[in-house]
Amino acid sequence: MNVPMLDLKKQFAGIKDEVMPAIEKVCQEQACCLGPAVKQFEKNAAQFCNADFAVAVSSGTDAILVSLMAAGIGRGDEVILPSFTFAATTGTVARLGAVPIFADINKRTFNIDPVKIDEKVTSKTKAIIPVHLFGQMADMMPIMDIASRHGLTVIEDAAQSIGASQDGYSSGTVGDYGCFSFYPTKNLGAFGDAGMITTCSSENDSICRMIRNHGQNKQYEYERIGGNFRMDGIQGAVLNVKLRHLKDWQKKRQANARLYDELLKDVEQIKLPFIESGNVSVYNQYTIKAEDRDQLKEFLQNSGIGCAVYYPAPLHKQKCFEYLNCSRESLPITEKVCRQVLSIPVSPELERQQLEYVVEKIRKFYGC
Numbered sequence: 001m002n003v004p005m006l007d008l009k010k011q012f013a014g015i016k017d018e019v020m021p022a023i024e025k026v027c028q029e030q031a032c033c034l035g036p037a038v039k040q041f042e043k044n045a046a047q048f049c050n051a052d053f054a055v056a057v058s059s060g061t062d063a064i065l066v067s068l069m070a071a072g073i074g075r076g077d078e079v080i081l082p083s084f085t086f087a088a089t090t091g092t093v094a095r096l097g098a099v100p101i102f103a104d105i106n107k108r109t110f111n112i113d114p115v116k117i118d119e120k121v122t123s124k125t126k127a128i129i130p131v132h133l134f135g136q137m138a139d140m141m142p143i144m145d146i147a148s149r150h151g152l153t154v155i156e157d158a159a160q161s162i163g164a165s166q167d168g169y170s171s172g173t174v175g176d177y178g179c180f181s182f183y184p185t186k187n188l189g190a191f192g193d194a195g196m197i198t199t200c201s202s203e204n205d206s207i208c209r210m211i212r213n214h215g216q217n218k219q220y221e222y223e224r225i226g227g228n229f230r231m232d233g234i235q236g237a238v239l240n241v242k243l244r245h246l247k248d249w250q251k252k253r254q255a256n257a258r259l260y261d262e263l264l265k266d267v268e269q270i271k272l273p274f275i276e277s278g279n280v281s282v283y284n285q286y287t288i289k290a291e292d293r294d295q296l297k298e299f300l301q302n303s304g305i306g307c308a309v310y311y312p313a314p315l316h317k318q319k320c321f322e323y324l325n326c327s328r329e330s331l332p333i334t335e336k337v338c339r340q341v342l343s344i345p346v347s348p349e350l351e352r353q354q355l356e357y358v359v360e361k362i363r364k365f366y367g368c
């Protein structure tokens with residue numbers, strides 16, 4: 001049996017009749033960059049995320065970059081973030097000449113630990129980027145508390161968590177900015193690169209809009225330095241269609257996760273995802289901690305099961321951040337977790353027999 005991590009062809013087959021006319025409309029109108037479909041998506045997505053404003057941009061990476069630029073983060077400013085995340089979280093900070101300061105994570109949720117953030121605040125700290133990893137929000141209350149005590153901007157990296165919530169608050173609406181990615185492997189995926197910033201401040205909204213389009217205020221009047229961070233019309237059209245299905249897909253992911261939780265709970269060699277009380281996860285990944293992780297991964301892959309390690313190495317040990325002199329620094333939980341984690345298929349397109357097959361193979365590997 002084959003159990004892919006993600007089956008986007010199958011997803012497309014189910015929505016083709018809605019997607020193709022939407023794309024054709026953009027082609028007919030030749031509204032290639034931004035345009036009516038993107039505008040409509042901003043409205044729909046803001047509503048979906050319970051945000052007052054949504055600014056459609058070119059990628060999740062650019063959503064973070066634009067937010068940092070809007071917050072005025074620049075040379076020498078320190079930004080506290082996790083090392084256990086995708087490169088974009090940190091790369092954007094570094095590109096602006098600001099200094100990424102890594103804080104360790106909670107070993108059960110994999111998200112940044114507020115206590116560790118507090119220890120890293122200095123007079124140069126300007127912002128915190130909590131990442132809502134694998135679909136579960138970071139512990140936002142204490143983070144907002146630290147931010148308000150020190151006057152820091154909070155930029156939520158919500159690339160993996162559209163639709164997630166914490167104590168009733170939606171992902172991307174707690175901090176000053178929420179950054180979403182619509183890369184095809186995310187829970188809401190475009191047909192290429194796309195992203196979005198949510199905010200509940202009309203001032204932040206207008207600044208992000210300006211930066212998205214070269215910092216232009218009126219045509220050929222540039223109020224601040226921006227860039228080309230616009231979303232394509234076709235992506236807006238595709239995302240409008242897919243957004244209508246997102247709640248259902250999310251429920252399917254959650255049901256798949258519950259099934260794994262049930263069928264794997266007695267396997268002693270693995271630790272199942274831990275969802276903090278008050279949190280609703282949207283399971284962009286179902287990530288276990290496994291004994292003999294590399295051997296298990298190989299065994300599953302040889303059995304036709306897609307699985308992956310997010311992330312095999314922490315960012316503070318990467319070559320590109322050597323100049324920060326943080327490679328000797330110890331983030332013990334981050335480093336340990338990198339050796340334990342394995343993400344197994346949880347996508348909405350999976351059939352029950354496929355999930356049962358994954359469970360059977362995991363049990364077989366551990367002989368239980």
Ligand SMILES: *Cc1c(COP(=O)(O)O)cnc(C)c1O
Pocket residue numbers: 059060061062085086088089131157159160180181182183193194195
């Ligand atoms: C995917 C992702 C990004 C970047 O999004 P892109 O759309 O690929 O640029 C940033 N942060 C995290 C945590 C991600 O998973």
